[in-house]
Amino acid sequence: MPTHVTIIGAGEIGSAIASLVKSPGVPIERWDKDTSKVPKQKSLDTVVGSADILFLCIPSWHLRNGVAEIRPFLKKKAIVISVSKGIELGTQLTVDELLADTLPRGQHYALISGPMLAEELMEGLPTGAVVACAHKKTFQRITRLFSKSTLHLAWSKDVRGVALAGVLKNIYALALGIADAIPLGSNAKGWFVQTAVGEMSAIIRTLHRKSDAEQAAFGPAGLGDLVATGISPYSSNFTVGRELVAGKGITKMSEGFISLPSLCALLGKRMKTFPLLQTVAAIVIKKKNALREFERFVRGA
Numbered sequence: 001m002p003t004h005v006t007i008i009g010a011g012e013i014g015s016a017i018a019s020l021v022k023s024p025g026v027p028i029e030r031w032d033k034d035t036s037k038v039p040k041q042k043s044l045d046t047v048v049g050s051a052d053i054l055f056l057c058i059p060s061w062h063l064r065n066g067v068a069e070i071r072p073f074l075k076k077k078a079i080v081i082s083v084s085k086g087i088e089l090g091t092q093l094t095v096d097e098l099l100a101d102t103l104p105r106g107q108h109y110a111l112i113s114g115p116m117l118a119e120e121l122m123e124g125l126p127t128g129a130v131v132a133c134a135h136k137k138t139f140q141r142i143t144r145l146f147s148k149s150t151l152h153l154a155w156s157k158d159v160r161g162v163a164l165a166g167v168l169k170n171i172y173a174l175a176l177g178i179a180d181a182i183p184l185g186s187n188a189k190g191w192f193v194q195t196a197v198g199e200m201s202a203i204i205r206t207l208h209r210k211s212d213a214e215q216a217a218f219g220p221a222g223l224g225d226l227v228a229t230g231i232s233p234y235s236s237n238f239t240v241g242r243e244l245v246a247g248k249g250i251t252k253m254s255e256g257f258i259s260l261p262s263l264c265a266l267l268g269k270r271m272k273t274f275p276l277l278q279t280v281a282a283i284v285i286k287k288k289n290a291l292r293e294f295e296r297f298v299r300g301a
Helices: 012-020 044-049 060-073 093-101 118-123 138-144 159-181 186-209 213-218 220-230 238-244 256-275 275-284 289-301
Strands: 005-008 029-030 051-058 079-082 108-113 127-132 152-158
Touching: 005 012, 005 044, 005 159, 012 029, 012 051, 012 118, 029 044, 029 256, 044 060, 051 060, 051 138, 060 093, 060 256, 079 093, 079 138, 093 108, 093 159, 108 138, 108 220, 127 138, 127 159, 127 220, 138 152, 159 186, 159 213, 159 220, 159 238, 159 256, 159 275, 159 289, 186 213, 186 220, 186 256, 186 275, 213 220, 256 275, 275 289
Parallel strands: 005 029, 005 051, 051 079, 079 108, 127 152
Antiparallel strands: 108 127
């Protein structure tokens, strides 16, 4: 029996995932609330009910509602995969916790995280990412879908660590966008990357002591994705960072911008041990002057 794949969300990343599934004979269904994005779109119950592997290619702030809509139609043995990298407002749940909270008990799920800029994926350019899930068989079923593609996948059992790394790289990509717009130069950005990954590792260890924090922070979901999204004009977080300096308003939301207040709340008084994160929070949340805040960071380093 062929594996049936369904992709919820027909935006850039959903389109990129669809372009990467190269396995012969794998039927792919796509669905989006905006029906104009999917010509001849089938009903939600049909595309979800037929799925053996289902990708949720939607932002974290829509994830709870998205799961609620698909939940009644899911097969018990279907694997649900999220590419979101955020923290839910209010509950302060990371994506792995949100999936565990909203999916039927026992439903297998996974996260795919890493440097996966949709525009480059659709051009067939190579990259490597991590599949975070509890069981190796789940990873093997997922990776078979991409065996003929330019996406190279590794497995991690540290689902929580990978989820946190994805959140953190988004937030520190904001910092690199800000630094680019000031501008502070390439040397400073290299220094900030080094500092960011060190803080990411420490924050992961603080929020999830069972995690292999260094592996999560220095792996595809952390350092790999930070480098990609911290320098690319395709990146929403990089773009938002630049727009914060320009002071003309933000043209679109980004996961880092949305997640930052929740991360600050999770850390509480422990924020003071992460000076680069404090600097980003001062600019994004307290709306302080970006150049002055980065100068203060440099003086205190």
